[in-house]
Amino acid sequence: MIASNLILFLLIPIISFSQNFKLNGEFSGQNTDELVLRYIDIDGKHISDTLEIENNKFQASGKLEGVQKVLLTGNIKSGGMEDPNLGYFFIEPGNIEVQVEEDNFKEIKIVGSN
Numbered sequence: 001m002i003a004s005n006l007i008l009f010l011l012i013p014i015i016s017f018s019q020n021f022k023l024n025g026e027f028s029g030q031n032t033d034e035l036v037l038r039y040i041d042i043d044g045k046h047i048s049d050t051l052e053i054e055n056n057k058f059q060a061s062g063k064l065e066g067v068q069k070v071l072l073t074g075n076i077k078s079g080g081m082e083d084p085n086l087g088y089f090f091i092e093p094g095n096i097e098v099q100v101e102e103d104n105f106k107e108i109k110i111v112g113s114n
Contacts, residue, residue, distance in 0.1 A: 019093045023060040027053050029102020032074040032085070034058075039070040039091070067092045067113075074102060089113075 019042050025034050027035070035051045035058055042063040051058040067090055074085035087105030089098075099109040 001025060009064065012113065019063045019065060021064050021091055021093050021096060023096050023098060025051070025060075025098040025100065026059045027056050027058060027100055027102070029074070035100075036073045037070055038073075039064070039068050041065075042106050064091065064093055072098075072100065072105060072108065074100075 007034070013099075020078055022045075023037070025035075026046075035053065037049045037051055037060050039047050039049075039062070041047050042065045044065075047062060049060050051060050067104075069088060069090055072089070073083075076083050076085055084103040085105050087108045089094050089101065089108050089110055094112055096110060096112040101107065
């Protein structure tokens with residue numbers, strides 16, 4: 001009984017650990033004023049978050065259930081998966097930094113997420 005209570009006591013911080021993420025991004029390009037970040041939040045809802053680019057920077061925040069695959073789009077040219085302004089990557093709860101270049105979303109650089 002004591003052992004099971006001890007295990008439960010040790011798991012409480014893990015269970016209640018914040019699922020928040022904060023994404024700070026740097027964007028280089030001339031023809032894009034906003035980006036769209038799409039992901040599934042902690043409640044299972046499909047989120048489509050429009051991110052304004054100001055001084056080559058953008059940011060987003062939300063809640064995730066563990067690691068999540070996200071889609072980031074800019075000025076879509078073809079609408080296909082090979083569009084140069086469409087990129088997928090993974091994020092997880094925590095602080096994440098992203099660097100993305102117009103017409104080269106396939107080479108997104110991520111810091112702070114495995």
